[in-house]
Amino acid sequence: MPRRTTDYRGLAESSRVRLLRAIQLSPGSTLRQLTERTGIHENTARDHLRTLEQEGLITTRPLRSGRRGRPATTYTAVDDTSTNEAAHRRVERALQKRRLLRTLLPEHDRTGGLAEAAVHQLDVLQEHLDDTGFDPEVDPRRMVVGLVPCPFHRIVSEDQELACAAHARLLQDTLAQVPGPVRLEELRPFVTPQSCEVRLAYYEASE
CATH class of the missing domain: 1.10.10.10 (Winged helix-like DNA-binding domain superfamily/Winged helix DNA-binding domain)
Incomplete structure (x- = not known):
């Protein structure tokens, strides 16, 4: 493509x-x-x-x-x-795009019950993953994101630990760019030979 x-x-x-x-x-x-x-x-x-x-x-x-x-x-x-105008523009575009998609395709919206701030975080995370080259499958209810395929396969073949650690931190920072209760819990590389999995955690304000 x-x-x-x-x-x-x-x-x-x-x-x-x-x-x-x-x-x-x-x-x-x-x-x-x-x-x-x-x-x-x-x-x-x-x-x-x-x-x-x-x-x-x-x-x-x-x-x-x-x-x-x-x-x-x-x-x-x-x-x-x-701290970075390009990052700011990406977040704004992600929020606008996902808001529009939910308006046009409400039957595909599975974010019901989540706080608005959490929805915004998931919107930005999904756009980041789309932009990076993954084909993310977001399950807001389970707070799990399936990733396939891995666009870093060449880098992974050289140094999987480095590539996965760099992307896990990038996911963490991406979520931090939008105030909200969602945090990265774990990036699980290659849960199948062709896919990885992101597990998220939802922290209440009191925590």
Whole structure:
């Protein structure tokens, strides 16, 4: 199928996934620190980091050192859309699209009984998974999302633990971008040879 205009390019390269994982593990890292940890050449890493920022996956800040000259740039994964305009636009588009679909196809809406904030979180999560290249099957009542196929199969073949950990954290951050009670409980890779499963948890406000 042709690539949708909203699809993530940021996760299409294994080097970008490695950089994203390094940032997730050490937020506020500089370019030099990231290249040392990943072994990726500085010029290549700089281009990949620019793409990750444009895709709304990471945000940049200057490192305040108190020294003269241009400050180094630090990189942090996005869990707050106020830090990245691309992430903010993605959330807004996801909410608008899912709201419209529920209006046009009410017979397919299975979110009844969930708080509005939880529905918004699921909307954004489903759009993220669609954009990433999964074919998510969301069950709001069981709070389970089936994923098939895995678009990271090439990266998984190189380093499954890294690829799955990076995406699990990305799911967590995606849910955090919308205030609500839904949290990631577990990403279960390859529950079948062709599919993975996301398990979510619903936390009441008092918790």
